Amino acid sequence: MNLVKIELTRLRWRRAALLILLAAVVLPIVFIASTAWNTRPIGEGDLADAREQMEMSQQYAQEDLRNCVEHPGDYGIDAEDPDLDTLCRQNTIFEDDVSNYLYRDQLTASYALEGPGLAIAVFVGLLALILGTTFAGADWASGSMSNQLLFESRRTRMWLAKAAASVIGGITLAVAGLALFWALYAGLAAIRDVPLTGFGDEIGGQTLRATIFAGVAALGGFAVTMLFRSTVASLGLLLAGAVGGTMLMSVLPFDDPERWMFHSNATAILLNGYEYYPRGEYMCEGDCSDVMLHISLTQGVVYFAVVLAVLSALSIVSFRTRDVP
Amino acid sequence: MSEMVIETEGLHKVFRTRRGTGYAVRDLNLAVPAGGVHGFLGPNGSGKTTTIRMLLGLAAPTRGRMRLFGRDVPHHLPEVLPRIGAVVESPKFAPNFSGRQNLQLLAGTIGVPATRVDEVLETVSLGGRDRDRFRAYSLGMKQRLAIAATLLKDPDLLILDEPTNGLDPSGIREIRETIRELGGRGVTVLLSSHILAEVQQVCDSATIIGRGRMLASGRVDDLIGAGTTWRVGVPDPVSACGALTAAGLTSRVADGRLVVETDAPESVTRVLAAAGIYLTELVAERADLESVFLQLTEGTSLDDTATRLTEPDTTYDEGGAPA
Numbered sequence: 001m002n003l004v005k006i007e008l009t010r011l012r013w014r015r016a017a018l019l020i021l022l023a024a025v026v027l028p029i030v031f032i033a034s035t036a037w038n039t040r041p042i043g044e045g046d047l048a049d050a051r052e053q054m055e056m057s058q059q060y061a062q063e064d065l066r067n068c069v070e071h072p073g074d075y076g077i078d079a080e081d082p083d084l085d086t087l088c089r090q091n092t093i094f095e096d097d098v099s100n101y102l103y104r105d106q107l108t109a110s111y112a113l114e115g116p117g118l119a120i121a122v123f124v125g126l127l128a129l130i131l132g133t134t135f136a137g138a139d140w141a142s143g144s145m146s147n148q149l150l151f152e153s154r155r156t157r158m159w160l161a162k163a164a165a166s167v168i169g170g171i172t173l174a175v176a177g178l179a180l181f182w183a184l185y186a187g188l189a190a191i192r193d194v195p196l197t198g199f200g201d202e203i204g205g206q207t208l209r210a211t212i213f214a215g216v217a218a219l220g221g222f223a224v225t226m227l228f229r230s231t232v233a234s235l236g237l238l239l240a241g242a243v244g245g246t247m248l249m250s251v252l253p254f255d256d257p258e259r260w261m262f263h264s265n266a267t268a269i270l271l272n273g274y275e276y277y278p279r280g281e282y283m284c285e286g287d288c289s290d291v292m293l294h295i296s297l298t299q300g301v302v303y304f305a306v307v308l309a310v311l312s313a314l315s316i317v318s319f320r321t322r323d324v325p
Numbered sequence: 326m327s328e329m330v331i332e333t334e335g336l337h338k339v340f341r342t343r344r345g346t347g348y349a350v351r352d353l354n355l356a357v358p359a360g361g362v363h364g365f366l367g368p369n370g371s372g373k374t375t376t377i378r379m380l381l382g383l384a385a386p387t388r389g390r391m392r393l394f395g396r397d398v399p400h401h402l403p404e405v406l407p408r409i410g411a412v413v414e415s416p417k418f419a420p421n422f423s424g425r426q427n428l429q430l431l432a433g434t435i436g437v438p439a440t441r442v443d444e445v446l447e448t449v450s451l452g453g454r455d456r457d458r459f460r461a462y463s464l465g466m467k468q469r470l471a472i473a474a475t476l477l478k479d480p481d482l483l484i485l486d487e488p489t490n491g492l493d494p495s496g497i498r499e500i501r502e503t504i505r506e507l508g509g510r511g512v513t514v515l516l517s518s519h520i521l522a523e524v525q526q527v528c529d530s531a532t533i534i535g536r537g538r539m540l541a542s543g544r545v546d547d548l549i550g551a552g553t554t555w556r557v558g559v560p561d562p563v564s565a566c567g568a569l570t571a572a573g574l575t576s577r578v579a580d581g582r583l584v585v586e587t588d589a590p591e592s593v594t595r596v597l598a599a600a601g602i603y604l605t606e607l608v609a610e611r612a613d614l615e616s617v618f619l620q621l622t623e624g625t626s627l628d629d630t631a632t633r634l635t636e637p638d639t640t641y642d643e644g645g646a647p648a
Contacts (some may be wrong), residue, residue, distance in 0.1 A: 002436060003434065003435075006430055006433040009429075009430065013426060015421055078411060105482070142420050143415075144418050144419050146413060147416075147418060147431070148434065149380060149381075149382065149383060150383075150409075150411050150429075151431050151434040153381075153402045153403050153436075299574050323378070
């Protein structure tokens with residue numbers, strides 16, 4: 001426990017850790033500002049703009065209709081057709097509903113959970129990953145790992161203490177970022193008189209899952225960096241793994257590549273399940289439940305648990321056996 | 326026989342690079358008795374640092390046995406490590422932390438109270454710069470901080486790898502005095518260095534290695550062989566050399582000078598006088614560690630980084646001298 005305290009102090013003193021924590025606090029403010037703007041109430045000015053756009057659209061439609069009558073061949077209509085005028089009118093869209101020009105996201109809890117709430121959870125997870133990576137990488141870059149081992153030679157203990165500090169750091173920044181986001185969101189909803197009643201469990205559940213996910217991301221970043229002994233190499237490898245792995249999965253002859261991709265399983269954890277179209281199908285009409293494939297929360301958790309266990313085992317074995325420069 | 330603080334038996338370290346396989350240490354049998362300052366001498370790349378890194382658990386030996394304070398390491402290293410302070414190669418600390426912060430973290434790791442940090446900072450005269458970032462320190466200050474870190478444990482064994490590198494003359498003197506003082510207090514000091522004068526001035530005993538193998542080991546005075554070489558001034562060194570050799574004395578002419586190796590200098594005057602050769606001078610030439618070192622490591626490049634298995638092997642007799 002003493003060693004974990006020391007590693008937490010080391011993490012707290014690192015400038016990179018403070019910058020990442022600062023980013024975790026600034027991001028929710030940016031996201032809420034963006035959400036507030038995207039869901040702002042429709043005012044007289046917006047209505048006037050919408051009407052103007054509708055009138056312009058109607059003018060274009062009139063021109064289009066004239067063109068159609070004068071050059072029906074361009075529209076695939078026979079010039080000798082006795083119903084030429086009717087056919088051209090059917091071919092032209094006359095927009096007369098101003099609400100079609102007033103589309104705006106609504107500030108609802110479900111919008112927040114799947115929109116900015118999901119985005120902030122992903123960003124906080126990425127920040128936690130970078131935190132774990134830089135925390136381990138700094139020790140290798142400075143060479144101070146060997147000096148630390150002259151004071152604590154039990155390498156597994158040291159790995160575990162540093163890993164614990166990374167996880168605690170990741171969770172801390174997730175709690176800070178997510179709590180601030182939802183507090184600001186609740187404030188915005190209150191100002192707009194939008195009720196959040198009934199969504200407490202969903203918001204709490206997503207926040208809890210995102211927080212645990214951030215801890216896992218921090219541990220993953222730490223484990224990979226302890227394996228490769230370089231922040232840059234580890235981040236590069238993780239990026240290459242995410243992008244290259246997705247591309248590889250896409251070209252390999254798997255029936256269901258989406259099932260094994262990082263982003264699908266991460267979304268399944270953060271959104272308590274994830275539905276997607278099977279390979280080669282991009283849309284369906286009506287009841288799609290038979291067509292859509294599903295990754296459950298449990299499947300997402302098992303996926304990341306296996307990945308993390310393999311990474312951690314490799315990382316510990318490597319740290320225990322390889323010479324330390 | 327005094328207790329051995331450091332012992333190695335058949336210690337061997339093979340490494341692999343893109344250019345092939347080589348060895349850093351070969352069948353090294355090192356024995357450092359308790360108390361005093363023991364020099365660990367060898368050219369660059371001779372295996373000194375690798376040996377130290379293996380003893381401290383930073384590198385795994387390919388084969389061989391190591392003991393510290395009579396305990397097998399690395400298996401029992403956690404038990405003996407609290408008694409060991411060490412600086413391996415250049416000082417390595419977190420560059421953005423202050424000297425004090427770096428020491429506080431290390432002290433916390435072994436449960437040493439914060440007041441000990443103040444004490445060791447004062448001991449190495451870093452008290453006024455302890456809150457500066459490590460990256461802003463001069464090389465000398467970094468070395469002093471590294472020594473301060475070793476003192477956090479109040480060690481029984483101090484392993485110092487080239488501790489005076491980068492220090493100015495006054496810094497070097499301070500470190501030497503500190504080493505002597507610690508040795509005098511009963512702390513066993515293993516001083517790894519390629520600076521021969523440093524080892525000769527500070528150490529009671531020394532081990533000389535080259536190409537990963539032990540070449541000689543013993544008390545510094547024994548290694549030097551004090552008073553056994555004499556420079557003899559005569560008008561005709563070649564004739565005098567012949568007379569001395571005929572009388573069974575070991576002599577040679579080097580750079581036009583007659584040199585005789587004997588513990589009985591009076592026999593030189595007697596033999597030469599009997600041959601009608603009269604001396605103009607008879608001067609004891611005390612060999613220094615440098616000549617011993619150069620003789621033992623002859624053919625070992627100071628810039629050799631390692632010995633390749635593909636290179637012609639140098640063989641050594643049982644006493645460690647080149648055959």
